[in-house]
Amino acid sequence: MSIPLMTGSGSSMQQYRCANRCTWCDGCGDYGIWTAMQRALVELKIAPWQALLCYDVGCHGNMSDKLLGYRFHGLHGRVLPFAAGAKLANPRVPVLAFGGDGASFSEGVGHLVHAVRSNYPITFILHNNGNYGLTTGQASALTWQDQPMNAAPNGIPERTIHSMDFLFSLEPTFVARTFSGDIPHMTKMFAAAIAHQQHGFAFVDVLQACPTYNHFATHEYLLERCYDCNAEGHDPSDAAKARQLATADTSKRIACGILYQRTDLPHFYDRLVPRKDKKTTPAEEVEIVDTGKWLKRFT
Amino acid sequence: MKRVSLKITGAQGQGVNSVGEMCAKGLKRSGYCVFGYREYMSLIKGGHSSYQLDVSHERIESSETGIDILVCFNHHGLEQNAPELKRGGIILHQTPQWTFPAETEKWLKREDVTVMYLPVEDILERLEAKAIFGNVLITSVVWSLLDRPIDDLKALVREQFGRKGEEAVRMNFACIDEGVAYKKQHAPTARIALPDPDARRWKDCVLVTGSQAMGLGLIHGGCRMYVGYPMTPSSPLLSFMADMQNDAGLVIKQAEDEITAAQMMSGAMAMGTRAATGTSGGGFDLMSETVSMNAMIENPSVFVLAQRPGPATGLPTWTAQGDLLLAVGAAHGEFPRIVLCVSDAEDCFRLSAEAFNLAEEWQTPVILMTDKQTAEVLFTADPFDQKQAAVRRGRLVTKAAELAKLNGTDRFDPSAKDGVSARWLPGSKAATYCMQADEHSADGSVDETKENAVAQMEKRMKKLSAIAKALPEPEVLGEGFGNGDSDKGKIDMLVVSWGSNKGVILDALRQLTSHNSHLTAAYLHYTYLWPLKTKRFLEMAKRAKKIVLVECNQQGQLGLLLRQQTGVDITDRLLAYDGRPWFCDALVAGLRSFLPKR
Numbered sequence: 001m002s003i004p005l006m007t008g009s010g011s012s013m014q015q016y017r018c019a020n021r022c023t024w025c026d027g028c029g030d031y032g033i034w035t036a037m038q039r040a041l042v043e044l045k046i047a048p049w050q051a052l053l054c055y056d057v058g059c060h061g062n063m064s065d066k067l068l069g070y071r072f073h074g075l076h077g078r079v080l081p082f083a084a085g086a087k088l089a090n091p092r093v094p095v096l097a098f099g100g101d102g103a104s105f106s107e108g109v110g111h112l113v114h115a116v117r118s119n120y121p122i123t124f125i126l127h128n129n130g131n132y133g134l135t136t137g138q139a140s141a142l143t144w145q146d147q148p149m150n151a152a153p154n155g156i157p158e159r160t161i162h163s164m165d166f167l168f169s170l171e172p173t174f175v176a177r178t179f180s181g182d183i184p185h186m187t188k189m190f191a192a193a194i195a196h197q198q199h200g201f202a203f204v205d206v207l208q209a210c211p212t213y214n215h216f217a218t219h220e221y222l223l224e225r226c227y228d229c230n231a232e233g234h235d236p237s238d239a240a241k242a243r244q245l246a247t248a249d250t251s252k253r254i255a256c257g258i259l260y261q262r263t264d265l266p267h268f269y270d271r272l273v274p275r276k277d278k279k280t281t282p283a284e285e286v287e288i289v290d291t292g293k294w295l296k297r298f299t
Numbered sequence: 300m301k302r303v304s305l306k307i308t309g310a311q312g313q314g315v316n317s318v319g320e321m322c323a324k325g326l327k328r329s330g331y332c333v334f335g336y337r338e339y340m341s342l343i344k345g346g347h348s349s350y351q352l353d354v355s356h357e358r359i360e361s362s363e364t365g366i367d368i369l370v371c372f373n374h375h376g377l378e379q380n381a382p383e384l385k386r387g388g389i390i391l392h393q394t395p396q397w398t399f400p401a402e403t404e405k406w407l408k409r410e411d412v413t414v415m416y417l418p419v420e421d422i423l424e425r426l427e428a429k430a431i432f433g434n435v436l437i438t439s440v441v442w443s444l445l446d447r448p449i450d451d452l453k454a455l456v457r458e459q460f461g462r463k464g465e466e467a468v469r470m471n472f473a474c475i476d477e478g479v480a481y482k483k484q485h486a487p488t489a490r491i492a493l494p495d496p497d498a499r500r501w502k503d504c505v506l507v508t509g510s511q512a513m514g515l516g517l518i519h520g521g522c523r524m525y526v527g528y529p530m531t532p533s534s535p536l537l538s539f540m541a542d543m544q545n546d547a548g549l550v551i552k553q554a555e556d557e558i559t560a561a562q563m564m565s566g567a568m569a570m571g572t573r574a575a576t577g578t579s580g581g582g583f584d585l586m587s588e589t590v591s592m593n594a595m596i597e598n599p600s601v602f603v604l605a606q607r608p609g610p611a612t613g614l615p616t617w618t619a620q621g622d623l624l625l626a627v628g629a630a631h632g633e634f635p636r637i638v639l640c641v642s643d644a645e646d647c648f649r650l651s652a653e654a655f656n657l658a659e660e661w662q663t664p665v666i667l668m669t670d671k672q673t674a675e676v677l678f679t680a681d682p683f684d685q686k687q688a689a690v691r692r693g694r695l696v697t698k699a700a701e702l703a704k705l706n707g708t709d710r711f712d713p714s715a716k717d718g719v720s721a722r723w724l725p726g727s728k729a730a731t732y733c734m735q736a737d738e739h740s741a742d743g744s745v746d747e748t749k750e751n752a753v754a755q756m757e758k759r760m761k762k763l764s765a766i767a768k769a770l771p772e773p774e775v776l777g778e779g780f781g782n783g784d785s786d787k788g789k790i791d792m793l794v795v796s797w798g799s800n801k802g803v804i805l806d807a808l809r810q811l812t813s814h815n816s817h818l819t820a821a822y823l824h825y826t827y828l829w830p831l832k833t834k835r836f837l838e839m840a841k842r843a844k845k846i847v848l849v850e851c852n853q854q855g856q857l858g859l860l861l862r863q864q865t866g867v868d869i870t871d872r873l874l875a876y877d878g879r880p881w882f883c884d885a886l887v888a889g890l891r892s893f894l895p896k897r
Binding site for chain 2: 015022048049050051052054057062064065068069070071072073074075078081083084085086087088089090092093110111113114245272273274275278281282283285286287288289290291292295296298299
């Protein structure tokens, strides 16, 4: 991988550079994700004006003004439907959605279910740090059950959602897992997930260090356990194996890489009968339409 | 004005709507103005539902409580609706061996009501026709009772069922002949006289529901995407848009909930297409956070709010105007919004297209209100004007040369005139920005300084006063009872209202003034409800001896807004909150009660 960091001909990291300073805690996994995302976009030769980056609300959402590009930073839990609506209006623009495990598996979990089921042609990056960071460390639905957290000094009584089991039950078309401490691997996963938009919904689970509130799955913990399953020969088209790797016990080893991908299903937009053979996008079609031709059926 | 009403009653699923629609179409084609009103319950089969057609050769935009012809598919109509008959009316039913209670029987005799039994099952059995043919059989008897030429009905039936093959047409015609013969034999003198038709005026009109007109209007205005979640009375719009998708090339999404619907619409609008979402009160509650979000990111957005009685699930299939204060006040924070409400088919078509223009010109949420009454009533309307509307996109920048000159800080520039800054779309080759729902500086960067908070709040709120200036004043409507002398002199009665009440108020005032030639009356109709325009109201109020507020809610919500904005309290009020619209005769009586006794 060779990405020019300074200005030169063609794409460069410089294009995404923004004057606002990052505000994350020292050691936050968001720095790595922020860097890897820009690298992936540059590697795919996507200029800032060519993409739409949509952020949910949470620590990760503070990325929305720390890089350039058309961006959206909306309401907690609701990033997926906004991103999907945007993509359907102009399928030519790559659309990325970013969300934390807090929003995505609680307030926005319904949207996640239906986004996977709809196979919208968008990329979703899950900033999975196992807690609500921006509201100072409450338990998310992915926090381990007995872990004491803010607002849960005795640990949460609820069971933890097994996110990968849940996700695979929805029959996704792309699932990858990566780690916020491995920028080259994240870059590869993000690039593959953006490329998957031609086939449908791409889900990337980024295991993210939260040095302030997550004292169980720390940077070191993840560093010791994450490995590249594709490098060990895992074939992403093997659905059974993918699910097995994704849901395996993570106490010793955590499989990262493109866990699963299928490219034989049409995505949501391609399944829309009225849009077949249309050369234009809905964003290009705003004009007065003479409805006189349909009035006859009402006479 | 001579008007005739016929009401078809039965269980849901029995064919009430089919007979109603066939009669409506036939009468319209014969040269009548038809106003169709449905009542039904929140269930699929059974219950008691009705389809009422009010018919005249002149414009008619309301129902009456009294009926001339009552068609009963089952005995519930005989029990419940018989007292609604006008003197000299006719009951057509198919319940064998039916007898009314003695009291009713006496009343019907006194009122000269004809009761006609039609043995539908026997006739169909003799013809070896399926039950579905009962609808055309009943229609043919109604047709005879109205003394309409039977060939007109046959022509309509051929058109509607011709595609099902010659055998279906033959059977339909056989049913029609049977119906006509039965009527001639068993009730030769029974007849409800219609006025002479005015074919030139009505035959080329369209018969549409408000939802259909609204859907056509959205498409006319450039709508390319509709996202909804089923909820009466917004569901007919979702269904109609879905039915139009192949013809119009639309993106249709039945979302997983109303929040999704609102967010998908918002994303699509942000990307530069025109998209709309629709719901009723409960669903709108869920959408309200998204309304606030769109105001903050200055995203054009269109929310259709179809009212039904609340609170909570309320009366799901009935009508109300109880959500005006909701539309005006929903969602947290202070921000500009535009609230407008349709009133009839022409409005539904025109304002649905206009809603997009307003949203894009002001880069803020537009709430387009309707109600169950407008959404489901069948209107006779002139074919919609396809020439009048234009796409207005406000400060949208699309030309390459202009895009190249933009800075990211142009997007939310607080010094922009009227608070409306340049807007350009993701995918445009230009400087980029963030649609930032946190308080933000000019390029959408989060900025929590007090100076910025004030500058951006004032930028957005500047739009509100500019919108207030730009929107039209409420209209003074009427035919000879208001418009003619609206600039001078006193008015005996000024009626103030909004939304679906327009038609019935106009019908009622026509009736009232035609019976009282000395009476001057005017109707002030509010289409744009927020920001509220008050100049014309104050002018008219000064000239009015009596102001009457008419609404379908309990508090008189438009009255509350007018009082809030002007200090004028309208104390004479006709408020309905029983789930029913205003009926013409009831409104005439209500208005008359405010006139000095002669």
